[in-house]
Each structure stands twice: as structure tokens, then as C-alpha cells.
Amino acid sequence: LDLGSAKSQGLVGEQPDGYLGVVQPTPDAVGLAADINAKRRAAYEAIAQKNGATLDQVAALAGQKAIEKTPPGTYIKTPNGQWVKK
Amino acid sequence: CTPRVALEAPKEPITINLNVKIDHEIRLKVEKDVDTLSQDKSLF
Amino acid sequence: KARLSLPAWQSELTMTATMARSSQRTGAQGTVTLTAPLSATMSRGLGVTLQKGMLNGQGRWQWQDHWRLQGDIAVSGLTLNWGSVLASDGNGAAHIELDQNGVTLTSIGPITLAELGIGTQVRNAHMTVQSDLSTWHFTDVYAEVLGGIMSAASLQWPSQQYQTVAVSHLDLAQVAALQNDPNPTVQLAGRVGGNLPLQLMKDDLALRDGFISNEGPVSLKILPSAGISSMGQSNQAVQLALDTLSNLAIHDFHARLNMKPDGWLDAAVTIKGRNPQQNSLPVVLNYSHRENVLELLRSLRIGDELARRAMHRKPAEGLR
Numbered sequence: 001l002d003l004g005s006a007k008s009q010g011l012v013g014e015q016p017d018g019y020l021g022v023v024q025p026t027p028d029a030v031g032l033a034a035d036i037n038a039k040r041r042a043a044y045e046a047i048a049q050k051n052g053a054t055l056d057q058v059a060a061l062a063g064q065k066a067i068e069k070t071p072p073g074t075y076i077k078t079p080n081g082q083w084v085k086k
Numbered sequence: 087c088t089p090r091v092a093l094e095a096p097k098e099p100i101t102i103n104l105n106v107k108i109d110h111e112i113r114l115k116v117e118k119d120v121d122t123l124s125q126d127k128s129l130f
Numbered sequence: 131k132a133r134l135s136l137p138a139w140q141s142e143l144t145m146t147a148t149m150a151r152s153s154q155r156t157g158a159q160g161t162v163t164l165t166a167p168l169s170a171t172m173s174r175g176l177g178v179t180l181q182k183g184m185l186n187g188q189g190r191w192q193w194q195d196h197w198r199l200q201g202d203i204a205v206s207g208l209t210l211n212w213g214s215v216l217a218s219d220g221n222g223a224a225h226i227e228l229d230q231n232g233v234t235l236t237s238i239g240p241i242t243l244a245e246l247g248i249g250t251q252v253r254n255a256h257m258t259v260q261s262d263l264s265t266w267h268f269t270d271v272y273a274e275v276l277g278g279i280m281s282a283a284s285l286q287w288p289s290q291q292y293q294t295v296a297v298s299h300l301d302l303a304q305v306a307a308l309q310n311d312p313n314p315t316v317q318l319a320g321r322v323g324g325n326l327p328l329q330l331m332k333d334d335l336a337l338r339d340g341f342i343s344n345e346g347p348v349s350l351k352i353l354p355s356a357g358i359s360s361m362g363q364s365n366q367a368v369q370l371a372l373d374t375l376s377n378l379a380i381h382d383f384h385a386r387l388n389m390k391p392d393g394w395l396d397a398a399v400t401i402k403g404r405n406p407q408q409n410s411l412p413v414v415l416n417y418s419h420r421e422n423v424l425e426l427l428r429s430l431r432i433g434d435e436l437a438r439r440a441m442h443r444k445p446a447e448g449l450r
């Protein structure tokens with residue numbers, strides 16, 4: 001299961017906090033999200049370190065960008081926690 | 087005549103030169119790095 | 131009578147046409163009306179994202195060897211964003227003339243914009259407009275910014291000319307607050323005004339020989355903070371300067387401002403005042419300030435954006 005198809009099948013979606021959220025908790029989706037989020041956290045940490053920002057600031061900015069770039073028809077989580085299709 | 091006492095303020099003004107440069111680099115560098123990161127198809 | 135409705139956009143365009151057949155030439159004429167609620171779905175390829183608003187238009191068209199159209203359009207309650215810049219509650223009406231030489235657009239009365247978020251809020255803007263869609267002429271331009279007023283009799287965009295915009299009653303406290311410093315070290319109070327010759331080019335803006343001066347008494351205070359006191363300890367002269375500048379009653383404040391198209395602003399500020407706590411010691415402060423204003427405004431907008439998201443989250447979380 002790769003990220004692209006997981007998104008198009010509505011299993012996972014982008015969240016404002018910068019991490020991938022599980023919409024349909026199938027084992028594959030949960031496993032994929034955990035793996036992706038670990039890699040994202042490491043990448044955010046590196047950016048935060050390099051620029052003297054905090055991890056949360058980097059993650060929040062990445063979340064905002066990810067939501068903006070989400071293609072219509074795939075899931076995003078609204079600031080108050082609902083999953084909606086863009 | 088009435089005696090007049092005036093406390094003379096110091097005549098010569100103190101001159102201070104102050105140069106400030108503000109750099110907004112950090113936030114915009116973070117945004118650039120995040121932009122490049124978000125191109126990574128395996129992560130986003 | 132043809133009626134074209136676009137359900138996705140809930141818009142409706144109705145056109146009537148009557149053929150005019152005369153011996154020499156054929157032609158046609160008729161009316162056109164358009165009602166269109168503005169929405170994000172219509173914004174693809176526009177360069178801006180329409181969020182709200184209503185567009186109404188009606189006019190007469192003729193076709194005789196070439197098109198001619200005369201009509202009026204009106205926009206109400208327009209809210210859109212251009213990147214992170216947010217424009218809300220725009221209203222206005224304009225007369226349109228379209229023929230083989232091109233288009234002319236002329237506003238009917240002032241067009242208004244309640245709020246423009248560029249990092250700081252520009253409010254209650256109004257002006258009249260005349261344009262051929264490539265050059266825009268604005269007249270009686272007015273807007274409120276930083277607690278004061280910005281105005282210009284006429285402006286053209288784009289233009290290489292330096293066109294003067296007058297500013298008045300700007301609140302120095304709000305100018306200082308642009309630094310968005312959670313614990314500010316400098317406290318400014320007082321009002322300033324002056325003239326800003328601007329070059330309004332297609333994609334950027336420059337300022338040359340801007341001049342700002344105080345409209346009344348101004349005060350400057352340097353607030354004690356860890357950073358300030360450590361700076362003082364390191365150097366006697368610095369400590370003297372900090373003490374002197376700790377509290378200034380300023381009678382003469384003026385600044386020369388230049389900003390290049392890349393956004394880098396150089397301000398040379400001359401301040402003359404007295405320190406009431408030091409036997410009204412006379413002080414002259416020559417302060418030079420260098421900052422990229424476009425980066426400042428962008429980082430303020432990014433800050434606003436993240437704050438807006440955070441604000442959404444707090445109340446709702448409580449309800450869940």
C-alpha cells in the first residue's frame with residue numbers, strides 16, 4: 001500500500017499538525033501512517049534544528065502546505081477535528 | 087530685583103548613533119525547507 | 131432568448147438576440163444579464179481564490195462586423211485571498227464598454243474594501259477606478275492603516291513614475307508593534323505623517339526619498355529586559371546610551387525612508403528630545419533601521435494564519 005493509493009482510497013488524510021491521519025483504520029493504513037509520520041518527524045526535526053525553529057512550528061507549517069496541496073476528493077482534517085473531503 | 091535661580095539643564099546634548107538591522111530569515115528559511123520537503127512524494 | 135445556467139457555480143447568464151436583416155448587411159443585437167455568486171470553485175486560473183461575494187451584470191450587445199457591448203457590473207460582499215493576503219467585504223460597480231479597440235472599465239462611484247490583511251490591517255479603503263484592463267487609474271484613494279490615514283489624489287498602476295502617497299496620524303505604537311515581539315524592548319508613542327513617493331510597478335513596489343515627521347510630541351522608552359541589561363554591562367558607553375534612551379520626551383522626530391523593489395527598507399531617523407529623568411538632559415539620537423518589509427509582512431501573515439488555525443482549534447476542542 002503506497003501513500004498515493006492510500007489517500008485516493010480515502011484510508012488516510014492530511015492533518016493541520018503536519019502528520020498523516022488514519023481515516024479508515026485498516027491494519028495497512030495504520031502501519032503506513034506510523035511509518036510515514038516517523039519519517040516526517042525526523043525531517044521536521046532536521047529543519048527545526050537547522051533554522052533554530054521549534055519542531056511544532058515546522059510541523060504546523062508543513063501541515064498547512066500539505067493541506068493546501070491536497071488534491072480535491074481526498075481527505076483532510078479540519079482544525080476542529082472532522083475529516084472532510086477537499 | 088528678585089533673585090532668580092535656574093537649574094540650567096546641561097547644554098551640550100548627548101548624541102547617540104544606533105544602527106539596527108532586522109533579519110526575518112529564520113521563518114522564511116523554514117518555509118523554503120518545508121516547501122522542498124513537501125515535494126517528496128514518499129512523504130506527502 | 132438563450133439561458134445558460136452553470137449549476138456548479140449557481141450562476142445564470144441570459145441573453146436575448148434579435149437579428150437585424152437589412153439589404154446591405156446582416157447584424158444582431160440584444161441584451162445580456164449575469165448573476166453569479168462567487169466561490170472558490172470559480173477561481174481556478176484566476177490567480178486569486180474567491181471565497182464569497184455576488185456578481186451582477188446587465189448590458190446591451192451589438193454585432194455588426196465586430197462586437198460591441200455596453201453594460202454595468204456590480205460586485206458585493208466580495209471576500210478573496212491572494213496567497214496569504216486576505217481581502218474582505220469588497221463592494222463596487224462599474225460601467226463597461228467593449229468594442230474592437232478594447233475594453234474600458236469606469237467605476238460608478240467609489241469602490242470600497244472593508245479590510246485587507248497584508249500582515250497589518252488596511253481598513254476602509256475606497257477609491258474610484260478607470261481602466262483598459264492593462265493600465266489602472268485610481269483617483270481619490272483613501273485607506274486607514276497603522277491607526278492613521280493613507281491617501282492620494284490619483285495613482286496609476288503600473289507606472290515607472292514616483293507617485294506621492296500622503297500618510298498622516300500614523301500611530302508609532304502600532305508601527306513598533308509590527309515587530310510582533312512578545313516582550314518588546316522599545317515602547318513608542320505619538321503620531322507621525324509625511325509623504326511617500328512610491329513607484330508602483332507591475333509586480334513590485336519601491337519607495338524613494340520618503341519623509342516622515344512627528345505631528346506632535348513623541349515619547350520613546352526602552353523597557354528593561356535581560357537582553358538590554360546584559361548589553362549594558364558589557365560596555366560602559368552602551369550603558370550610558372541605554373540610560374539616556376530609557377525615557378525620552380521627543381519634540382523633533384523625522385525619518386528619511388527608501389525601499390528597493392526587493393523590499394529592503396533603509397530608514398534614517400533623527401530624534402531630538404530630553405530625558406525627563408535626567409534633569410531633562412538634551413539628547414540627539416541618530417537611528418538607522420534596515421529591514422526587509424516584504425519579509426516582515428509575509429512572516430506576520432504566516433503568524434496570522436497559524437494563529438487563526440490555532441484559534442479555530444481551541445473553542446471547538448472544548449465542545450467535543
